[in-house]
Amino acid sequence: MRVVNEFGNLVFDDDDPRCANEICTAQGEQFAFVTALDIGAPGSRLSEPLTKRYWGRFDWRDKAVSVRNILSTGRKWPRLICRVGMGARI
Helix, strand or coil: EEEEECCCCCEEEEECCEEEEEEEECCEEEEEEEEEEEEEECCEEEEEEEEEEEECCCCHHHHHCCCCCCCCEEEEEHCCCCCCCCCCCC
């Protein structure tokens, strides 16, 4: 499966070892953690792709659309990282 986001700058390709898609279930919903390649904007492509990571809701019935939506509107992984001592308590 090869998926390009709506902006044409991020590509996920099952056949590329730099790409990955991990599916997890939490609170009754499925989420995917996608590693894709940033190839640059159309008209100003990068000479070497950059690895980017996004996550979001995932639906097994329409994998390609789910991955495309995650690449277009998903959240970046670094924002998930919590630091000890930042005052947040559960």
